[in-house]
Amino acid sequence: MRYYGPDGLRHNAPVTYERKKDAELALSKLAADIARDDWFDPEAGKVDLGPWGRDWLAERDLAKTTRERYEFAFHGYIEPTFGNRPINEVKEKDVRGWYAGMLDTGAGRPSAAKAYRVLRAMLNTALDDGMIKRNPCRIKGAGDDKSPERPVLSIDEVLRVVDATPPRLRMMVLLATFTSLRIGELAALTRRNIDVSTGFVTVVENQAQLSNGELYLKDPKSAAGRRSVPVPDDLLDELKQHLAEYAEPGEDGRVFVGPKGGKIRRQNFRKIWIKALSKAKVRQVHFHDLRHTGNQFAADDGASLRELMERMGHSSPRAAMRYLHVSKGRSREIAVKLNARLRDARPKPGQDSLGHAEGTEAKKSSEIEGIDSLESGPDLQKHDGGDEGT
Incomplete structure (x- = not known):
């Protein structure tokens, strides 16, 4: 037909x-x-996902690091399973089996979530183009990164790590904690981004690194990423000293450089970081956990959701919300204040519910009742009447 x-x-x-x-x-x-305008061309989806997916990637305007992640997800996870499959033959059960297979064969939850999001985005385009009638990526929560809760260091642990870090990099540890800057944002800082007179650090760029080792500067992910963060007053003298001793000269001079004057590289800095943790006898944590620690410090000290978002450089409240859980110390502080409110409202020992000393209220009431009886009793009425009659 x-x-x-x-x-x-x-x-x-x-x-x-x-x-x-x-x-x-x-x-x-x-x-x-x-x-009903509900018709689609059944022939349009008879295109293998492999070559179509490569074209899809090539057409996207992506940042270098984002493109690298997308290509890794596509070539590493999506193409081996669906590359030779016509797009309109990829069904829900196929996607469920593929996703479960990634987890069963050792792919971490974050990697599986990234691959799932890329496949879902590709098939959304196929849906928009009329190649399929329904996106088969329908696993609830599969695209969510559910990483384990990150550790929070104590202030004592942070300062021990600072002391164990080479002097030229100590300010990196301090700013990562107390301004919540990422390592790429710290590596991109120049002198013009530091205003010691007002005590603000301004983030305008982020240094990124590709898998081949290439370093490049890129804009923050969103407008909120461009931000100015105040530095605690007690760190300003140390920041001035760092700029004088270790930063490159000139307004465009980098604030942080390696021991030999090179740019900060993640893999090289990681070696220094691990050594500092061991020397300070602090458990092994990621450098990025300092940002998490600083955010938690700010939340514990009363920072609002909006203030946390601005500090972190996020336009969405989702990430900031995690820091607003109540710590045990803060919970106890709230309980103490509630207890004081309750104590002020309750009668003191030896008082009744109105605050009167026990045994005095009834006496006062009887005295008042006696006065009432004198004022309105018949003897007083007769006396008043007699006075008036004379």
């Missing part, structure tokens, strides 16, 4: 019907789909 689609072209029916009645029924359904 053949029919004319809304594009004006003749199309073959998806199957061959043995009975004329079945063909007429299918034709009626196709006509109804066209009338």
Whole structure:
């Protein structure tokens, strides 16, 4: 059976019907789909996902690091399973099996979530282009990164690590904690981004690194990423000393450089960081956990959701919300204040509910009742009347 689609072209029916009645029924359904603007070309989806996905990636305007992550997810996880499969033949059960297989074969939850998001984005485009009628990526929560809760260092642990870090890099540890800057933002800082007179550090760029080792500067992820963060007053003298001794000269001079004057590289800095943790006898944590620690310090000290978002450089409250859980210390402080409110409202020992000393209220009441009886009793009325009569 053949029919004319809304594009004006003749199309073959998806199957061959043995009975004329079945063909007429299918034709009626196709006509109804066209009338509802719900028709799609069944031939359009008969394209293998592999070559189509490579074209999809090439057409995207992506940052270098984002493109690298997308390509890794596509070539490493998506293409091996679906590369030779026509797009319109990828079904929900296929996606469920693929996702479970990633986890079963050792892919971490974050890696599986990234790959799932890339496949879902690709098939959303296929849906928009009329290649499929429904996106088969329908696993609830599969695209969410559910990383374990990151550790928070104590202030004593932070200062021990600072002391164990080479002097030229100590300010990196302090600013990562007390201004919540990321390592890429710290590596990109120049003298013009530091205003010691007002005590603010301004983030305008982020240093990124590709898997081949190439370093480059990029804009923050969002407008909120461009921000100015205040430095605690007690760190300003140390910051001035760092700029005088270790930063490159000139307004465009980098604030942080390596021992030999090179740019800060993650893999090189990681070696220094691990050594400092061991020397300070602090458990092994990521450098990025200093940002998490500083955010938690700010939340514990009363920072609002909006203040945390601005400090972190986030436009969405989702990430900031994690720091607003109540710590045990803060919970006890709240309980103490509530207890004081309760104590002030309750009668003191030896007082009744109105605050009177026990045993005095009843006496006062009887005295008042006696006065009332004198004022309104018949003896007083007679006396008043007699006075008035004379």
